[in-house]
Amino acid sequence: MADSKHLSQRPNLRAHRGRRRESRRKSSIFEEKTIDIVSPGHLVGATNHVFCMGRRFATAYQCLERSAITRHWKSVSGKRLTPRKKGSPPRRQGPSKEDLTMSLELCTDDLPPTDSLEALEKASKRIRKICTFLQSRGNVPSNLLKRNLHYIADVLDIVVTDDARRFIDEDDELSEVEPDAVPMEVRDWLASTFTRSASVTKSGEKEKKTFRSIVQAVRAANLVDRLYRRMSTSAVTYPPTVMKLFKQLDDWSFDVFALNEATNGQALRYVTYEIMMRYDLLAKFKIGVGTLFNFLEALEVGYSKYQNPYHNLVHGADVTQTMHSILFQTGLVQWLTDVEIFAVVFSAAIHDFEHTGETNNFHVMSRTETALVYNDRAVQENHHISAAFRLMTDDNLNIVYNMSKDDYKDFRTLVIDMVLATDMSYHFAQVKQMKSLLSCPDNIDKAKALSLVLHTADISHPAKNWILHEHWTELLMEEFFRQGDKEQELGLPFSPLCDRKTTMVASSQIGFIDFIVQPSFEIMSDMLDKVVAPISPRGSLANQSNATISEKVEGEGSPQNGDQSEEPFEFKVDRVWDGHLTGNKVKWKELSTKDQAEKEAREKAAQKEKADSEAQTQNTPDDKAEDKKDRESSPKITANGTVSPGDAVKPSTSPENDEQASTKEEAVGKASPEHVEKRSTEGEKKGSIDSITVKSVTKRKESGV
Numbered sequence: 001m002a003d004s005k006h007l008s009q010r011p012n013l014r015a016h017r018g019r020r021r022e023s024r025r026k027s028s029i030f031e032e033k034t035i036d037i038v039s040p041g042h043l044v045g046a047t048n049h050v051f052c053m054g055r056r057f058a059t060a061y062q063c064l065e066r067s068a069i070t071r072h073w074k075s076v077s078g079k080r081l082t083p084r085k086k087g088s089p090p091r092r093q094g095p096s097k098e099d100l101t102m103s104l105e106l107c108t109d110d111l112p113p114t115d116s117l118e119a120l121e122k123a124s125k126r127i128r129k130i131c132t133f134l135q136s137r138g139n140v141p142s143n144l145l146k147r148n149l150h151y152i153a154d155v156l157d158i159v160v161t162d163d164a165r166r167f168i169d170e171d172d173e174l175s176e177v178e179p180d181a182v183p184m185e186v187r188d189w190l191a192s193t194f195t196r197s198a199s200v201t202k203s204g205e206k207e208k209k210t211f212r213s214i215v216q217a218v219r220a221a222n223l224v225d226r227l228y229r230r231m232s233t234s235a236v237t238y239p240p241t242v243m244k245l246f247k248q249l250d251d252w253s254f255d256v257f258a259l260n261e262a263t264n265g266q267a268l269r270y271v272t273y274e275i276m277m278r279y280d281l282l283a284k285f286k287i288g289v290g291t292l293f294n295f296l297e298a299l300e301v302g303y304s305k306y307q308n309p310y311h312n313l314v315h316g317a318d319v320t321q322t323m324h325s326i327l328f329q330t331g332l333v334q335w336l337t338d339v340e341i342f343a344v345v346f347s348a349a350i351h352d353f354e355h356t357g358e359t360n361n362f363h364v365m366s367r368t369e370t371a372l373v374y375n376d377r378a379v380q381e382n383h384h385i386s387a388a389f390r391l392m393t394d395d396n397l398n399i400v401y402n403m404s405k406d407d408y409k410d411f412r413t414l415v416i417d418m419v420l421a422t423d424m425s426y427h428f429a430q431v432k433q434m435k436s437l438l439s440c441p442d443n444i445d446k447a448k449a450l451s452l453v454l455h456t457a458d459i460s461h462p463a464k465n466w467i468l469h470e471h472w473t474e475l476l477m478e479e480f481f482r483q484g485d486k487e488q489e490l491g492l493p494f495s496p497l498c499d500r501k502t503t504m505v506a507s508s509q510i511g512f513i514d515f516i517v518q519p520s521f522e523i524m525s526d527m528l529d530k531v532v533a534p535i536s537p538r539g540s541l542a543n544q545s546n547a548t549i550s551e552k553v554e555g556e557g558s559p560q561n562g563d564q565s566e567e568p569f570e571f572k573v574d575r576v577w578d579g580h581l582t583g584n585k586v587k588w589k590e591l592s593t594k595d596q597a598e599k600e601a602r603e604k605a606a607q608k609e610k611a612d613s614e615a616q617t618q619n620t621p622d623d624k625a626e627d628k629k630d631r632e633s634s635p636k637i638t639a640n641g642t643v644s645p646g647d648a649v650k651p652s653t654s655p656e657n658d659e660q661a662s663t664k665e666e667a668v669g670k671a672s673p674e675h676v677e678k679r680s681t682e683g684e685k686k687g688s689i690d691s692i693t694v695k696s697v698t699k700r701k702e703s704g705v
């Protein structure tokens with residue numbers, strides 16, 4: 001990337017508190033911050049620097065704590081404190097102006113949360129201030145000093161990444177490591193790259209001379225690591241339009257269609273790569289940029305195999321970006337380990353790989369090879385997963401090559417769970433299960449939570465802005481209609497919503513939103529509230545009713561680790577989707593009313609035509625002339641079922657009629673939840689679509705689908 005500044009806007013700061021690996025990840029995602037760091041490599045460098053300072057400072061702090069602080073001020077300031085003579089009067093009566101300034105400047109009441117970027121800056125400023133006071137007045141009251149040092153130590157703890165700590169501590173750690181532990185080829189390469197020696201492959205003696213100690217070798221390796229990070233950051237140069245769009249990558253209503261245009265139809269590879277970079281996954285899992293590009297290209301090829309209007313690489317990109325937006329904007333990411341974050345991004349990217357553009361039910365009914373392989377169960381979802389993992393059996397595409405065995409096992413299990421749960425036939429079971437788990441949030445495990453998030457992201461376009469949602473609807477309907485065309489050719493009955501001549505799009509969308517999308521978002525939001533609350537910056541642990549989730553994160557994430565003085569508050573994630581769901585439903589209702597009016601007009605016209613033609617057969621020549629006049633002013637029905645209204649019949653626009661039409665539409669578009677659930681559990685694989693029985697018979701004229 002020529003310009004990687006966008007990465008620096010949200011650098012990954014990982015907490016390191018010697019606690020569970022799971023709770024290490026502590027990017028300051030709740031505040032939008034800008035910091036002048038140009039790459040993760042720089043950040044590691046910066047944290048190393050801060051950590052060095054911190055170590056020195058921590059040593060001084062331990063010293064100060066062990067004995068009378070004022071006696072040891074000289075170890076920091078280099079000045080000698082003249083002890084007060086016995087019996088002599090105290091030096092100062094009451095606080096001096098300088099004392100007051102110091103109390104104000106070193107006050108710890110309103111410090112930023114220790115896991116925020118602001119805190120880093122604050123901590124370094126505090127160190128300097130303390131030094132200044134020590135120099136100018138010889139001491140700093142112990143309580144003030146203690147409070148500040150505690151704060152600074154907390155900040156440093158959070159800031160120091162594993163890598164930085166390794167880098168700093170290597171002298172200690174490596175003194176116990178045998179030089180032979182470093183493989184020969186690595187040493188050879190390190191030597192040729194980072195020393196002036198040509199080769200170190202010969203005798204052990206020579207090796208020792210080349211690498212005076214193993215410490216140097218690993219230092220070099222760390223350098224490689226950091227260079228590697230920098231290299232991977234600069235591997236792609238984005239066109240300016242893409243750069244601009246990526247500034248909105250975290251947003252709920254990110255325009256994936258615009259990105260697809262800006263990338264010449266490569267939205268999936270761009271989105272996935274960028275998100276993986278932002279979470280630093282390439283460095284963490286040692287994924288070669290070339291391998292990742294090969295894999296992403298192969299993914300795009302698979303998504304394009306059947307030229308689907310909807311289930312194509314843009315949908316893959318959309319779901320991947322949506323998952324990122326949910327993870328990032330709600331703070332869910334803080335709950336996850338690196339392996340889980342990788343699994344989430346990967347699952348979203350592959351979740352419809354090689355989709356055929358037909359429903360599972362179609363596969364079963366037409367007895368396809370895939371249905372045979374997967375015994376009619378989650379036919380396509382099983383295929384998406386299997387085919388994506390198969391890609392990685394090719395070394396050139398194997399992005400999990402450097403994962404540890406244990407990590408890979410966890411990764412694969414989570415991906416399988418998540419993608420299988422995108423089968424719409426699990427929808428009701430999933431929602432029901434999560435509902436019951438919410439009453440006992442201890443039992444919300446990550447696989448269930450993340451599966452629900454992916455499922456919701458998969459059906460999230462009705463919760464985006466109208467322009468995006470309407471476009472996705474057109475594409476999906478066209479895909480359904482193509483399936484209907486095939487069903488007709490095969491002599492199969494039309495699947496619901498697949499008959500292009502009769503499907504009522506608007507009313508079906510109202511049903512889809514009411515019975516499928518809105519409940520999914522509601523339950524996902526409730527779940528996020530429970531899961532994210534204990535790790536949110538305002539989520540004072542003391543205020544959490546749920547102790548086990550608090551335990552899970554072991555007290556991390558709350559700024560002052562449970563400030564007891566704060567009023568209890570109920571944590572709620574920002575439900576940015578709610579407004580869109582409501583707004584989009586209103587739009588569909590308007591369109592549905594129009595549809596209904598048009599339908600009525602068509603029916604009326606058809607009736608009239610029928611009556612006319614019946615009359616015609618009995619008519620005199622004079623009557624026929626009269627009829628002809630009538631027909632000319634009647635609406636015309638075109639071959640594809642749309643209507644061009646004539647002068648005589650206009651769609652009703654009276655409010656009463658609108659109201660009536662809307663109610664009717666809802667009646668046809670909405671199946672009762674029980675009915676929907678019954679159909680779903682009966683094994684109708686198309687889930688929502690199959691579940692919402694649309695009985696009306698008119699295609700929406702304006703939809704263009």
Ligand SMILES: Nc1nc2c(ncn2[C@@H]2O[C@H](COP(=O)(O)O)[C@@H](O)[C@H]2O)c(=O)[nH]1
Pocket residue numbers: 351352422423424458459462472473476508509512686687688689
């Ligand atoms: N009636 C509608 N059904 C929709 C819409 N958007 C999505 N869907 C259905 O959900 C599944 C999602 O699963 P996927 O993994 O296949 O993407 C999809 O197949 C549709 O059946 C919609 O706007 N209206």
Ligand SMILES: [Zn+2]
Pocket residue numbers: 315319351352422458
């Ligand atoms: Zn999908």
